[in-house]
Structure formats: C-alpha cells, structure tokens
Amino acid sequence: MSDKEQVTAAILVIGDEILSGRTKDKNIGYIADYLIQIGIDLREVRIVPDVEQEIVDAVNALRRRYTYVFTTGGIGPTHDDITADSVAKAFGVGISEHPRAIELLLTRIRPEDLNEARRRMARIPHGAELVENRVSTAPGFMIENVVVMAGVPSIMQAMLDNVSARLKTGVKMLMETVEADSVPEGAYAADLGKIAEKYPDASIGSYPSFSTGKFRNQIVVRSKNSETLENALADVRAMVDRLTAERLQK
Amino acid sequence: MSDKEQVTAAILVIGDEILSGRTKDKNIGYIADYLIQIGIDLREVRIVPDVEQEIVDAVNALRRRYTYVFTTGGIGPTHDDITADSVAKAFGVGISEHPRAIELLLTRIRPEDLNEARRRMARIPHGAELVENRVSTAPGFMIENVVVMAGVPSIMQAMLDNVSARLKTGVKMLMETVEADSVPEGAYAADLGKIAEKYPDASIGSYPSFSTGKFRNQIVVRSKNSETLENALADVRAMVDRLTAERLQK
Numbered sequence: 313m314s315d316k317e318q319v320t321a322a323i324l325v326i327g328d329e330i331l332s333g334r335t336k337d338k339n340i341g342y343i344a345d346y347l348i349q350i351g352i353d354l355r356e357v358r359i360v361p362d363v364e365q366e367i368v369d370a371v372n373a374l375r376r377r378y379t380y381v382f383t384t385g386g387i388g389p390t391h392d393d394i395t396a397d398s399v400a401k402a403f404g405v406g407i408s409e410h411p412r413a414i415e416l417l418l419t420r421i422r423p424e425d426l427n428e429a430r431r432r433m434a435r436i437p438h439g440a441e442l443v444e445n446r447v448s449t450a451p452g453f454m455i456e457n458v459v460v461m462a463g464v465p466s467i468m469q470a471m472l473d474n475v476s477a478r479l480k481t482g483v484k485m486l487m488e489t490v491e492a493d494s495v496p497e498g499a500y501a502a503d504l505g506k507i508a509e510k511y512p513d514a515s516i517g518s519y520p521s522f523s524t525g526k527f528r529n530q531i532v533v534r535s536k537n538s539e540t541l542e543n544a545l546a547d548v549r550a551m552v553d554r555l556t557a558e559r560l561q562k
Numbered sequence: 563m564s565d566k567e568q569v570t571a572a573i574l575v576i577g578d579e580i581l582s583g584r585t586k587d588k589n590i591g592y593i594a595d596y597l598i599q600i601g602i603d604l605r606e607v608r609i610v611p612d613v614e615q616e617i618v619d620a621v622n623a624l625r626r627r628y629t630y631v632f633t634t635g636g637i638g639p640t641h642d643d644i645t646a647d648s649v650a651k652a653f654g655v656g657i658s659e660h661p662r663a664i665e666l667l668l669t670r671i672r673p674e675d676l677n678e679a680r681r682r683m684a685r686i687p688h689g690a691e692l693v694e695n696r697v698s699t700a701p702g703f704m705i706e707n708v709v710v711m712a713g714v715p716s717i718m719q720a721m722l723d724n725v726s727a728r729l730k731t732g733v734k735m736l737m738e739t740v741e742a743d744s745v746p747e748g749a750y751a752a753d754l755g756k757i758a759e760k761y762p763d764a765s766i767g768s769y770p771s772f773s774t775g776k777f778r779n780q781i782v783v784r785s786k787n788s789e790t791l792e793n794a795l796a797d798v799r800a801m802v803d804r805l806t807a808e809r810l811q812k
Contacts, residue, residue, distance in 0.1 A: 348583050391759075427751075467772065498677065504641060
C-alpha cells in the first residue's frame, strides 16, 4: 500500500423535496462516481429536511468524522433556502454578503433586479471560500472541510468540477466485476466468503439483481492495491468457472 | 387538524455498492412515494457501508427517533450480508434460524441445495416477525419498529406491500404544485416567504430545475390540512399571476 493517507467523505443532501418523494435525487450517484475516480472514499450519506437544527446537527456530526462533507441543496433565493445560515451556525461563525459573490450575481442579473431575495444568494459564512459555477453564476462555498453546493444537478456538477482541484485525494480504489450468472448466489456464497477472508485489504461484494423472473449475479472486487485486486479476481474467476463446470455435470 | 398522531420514518440503506457509485439507489424514491401515500412522514435517510458497527449505530440512532425505520440491503446469503446480525446486535437480542423462514426457502430451493450459506437467509433476530415476499421467498423481518428489507428493488417492493398493513399510519400529507416558469425565483422569493409565514401549518417549497439553458420553477405547497392547502395555494397562484402581469407590462 502507498503511504498516501486515506481521504474520506460524506454527502449531506438537504431537501424536503427528496424526502417527500417529489424529486428523485440524482446527485448522490453522480458524486459517488466522481469521488471514487479521484481517490476519495465515500463513507456515508444523509438526507435531512429543510430544518435548521437538523442541518446543523448533521453538518457537525459528519465534518468531525470525515475528511470532507459535500452538501447539496438549499442555497437559492427563497425562504426555504437555509443551508448557508445553517452551516454558519454549525461552525459558530458569522455570515454576510460576500463582495465577489455579488459581483458574480451581477454578471447575470441587472443591478435594478438585484433585490433582497437574490442578495441572499451572496450571503457566505465568514472564512469560507467561494465555489463558482458558470451555469447559474450564484456561487457555492467551502468552509474548512465542508463544501456547500446547489441541488440542481447541472449546477452541482459545475461546482464539483470547480472545487475538485482544491481537494486532497488519496489512493484510488480499483474495482473489477465478475459476471456470475451461471451459478446462483447461494451456491457460491461459502467459497466467496473464504476468498474474502483471504484478502483482508480487498472488499468483495456479491450483488444480485432480478428482472424478467431471473436473478443475475455480479461479484465485485475492490482494492487500492493492484496486486491484491488481481489475485483476488483470479480466485473469484476460478471459483465461478469451477462451480459452473460442476453444475453442468449434474 | 385531526387528532391522529404523527407517524414518522427514516430509511437506512445498507450497501457499499451504493457508496462506491456502482449501483444507483432506486429504493429511496420508491419508499418516499409509498410512505407519503399512506400518511407516514419520511424525515431522514442514511446510507452506510457493510460495516457492523456503522449499521448498529445507525439503527439505534434512527429507531429511537422515528416511529419506523426501513432498512434495505444486506440480507442475502453471502459474507457481506450482515444486516440481520447487525440489527440483532442493535437490539441486544439473539439470532437463529426461523422455522417458517426455512419453510419459505424450501418452496424454491431443493432440500439438498439448502446449504449453510442459504440457511443464513433464514437467520432472524429473536422477537422479530417475518416480512414475506413472493419474488425470492427469502423473507425480511420486522423487529419492534424496524423493518428489514432486501436491496433488490422488486423484492423490496413486495416486502413493503407485505408489511404495510401492519404499520400505523397518520394523516396523509396533501401536496399541490404551481408552475411558475413565467417569473424567476428571485423575483417571487420575497412574496413567497410572506405566504409561507402566513401558513405555519403548510410547508411551501420553491424548486428550480435547469435544462437547455433555461430555469424552470415549481412552487410546491404541502399541508395535512385541506383548508390550509387550498388557501395557501390560492395565495401562491394569485402571486404568480400578479407578478407575471407586472413583468408583461415592463
């Protein structure tokens, strides 16, 4: 293993609209894919409502536990957009209009249209750095290890691109999938468990899916060590081949 | 308001495959939609890895806080399926093979194929009731206020149908959407905030989305009181109409 440190993360989705089922979240999967590509381990996700104390508690629980916390949602101009104020409260810092954020808003909004509600989008907790985006111009921000982003997917994605160069990254997780459709999960479970025990620095998962009345199994091997990955993969493939041959002989 | 009590819930998704981005969760949105239909308020969601202590801690935090907790994932036959044992540990109870669960497995699996790994799927914490499903026959279970379900969506859905008759339900949340594309969010934010203040027993949200270079806004009014819903909706519609007319005159 490399001596690069392990970099971990949590996602905090802020939004009544996700909890009510009205909006189907598209950000968790996108951020998960993004983080694994840059060597950051996503360890936990929480979805909380637009309630200040819930946001404060979740931000404080997660920021102490993981290298980074990525929040999505609640940074627009309306009364239900309370993320920036809640994050300031979580850190115990003040919040006020950030001159550069106003400047960014004015690239899209005429000065006479920059009303009080829109100015809310420029309220940034003290000590935070802006996370800009070209899609909406209204910025997110990063305060210590917490990155605050929009909920609209295209804007969130632009913010993630903007902030990623500022993040420290760890050893990238390597991942390979073995198709195991020819053997039922219950028939390979014991042998797979032994392989998993043999490689403590790999994570081996078995994932069934079900459609048109038939199960499909995939075995996924993950490791940060390429040698471990190759050895564990070879064992898994040999196991699937052996069990497949045994079943054909029955 | 009715004097029926408020019934709340959390979802706990258990699965490395979601955190690694490999599998995109399809259960949260489905359960959210389902619960709102039967008058249960979804208040929080957590996604945790296949790590016993993480599952135990999350189950214990959530079951004390909400009327119900719905877990998905980790109840198959492989070594990474540790949900049943973790839930037993969270409740401090034993776990062993449940005769009815074995019976259910035998409706699909021949007795000579019921190996140790498959028998794991019949291990049920003491004091739990089974939650059956016709798709895979391997049951989930309900222990006190925690409902443990499969991660495969079609199986999870069958389990949710099976368990729903056993759940107490509250007053159903009513929800209506007003399209507000003709006015930007920043132009109606102040007025909408005043309407939200006027109706404390309604929850009013403004949800922008962005595609093909254009924002689209929807204002959602939610309340359990039908009169409040109608009055708040009328105010929102009048506001959108007034601001639209003002913009046309400019």
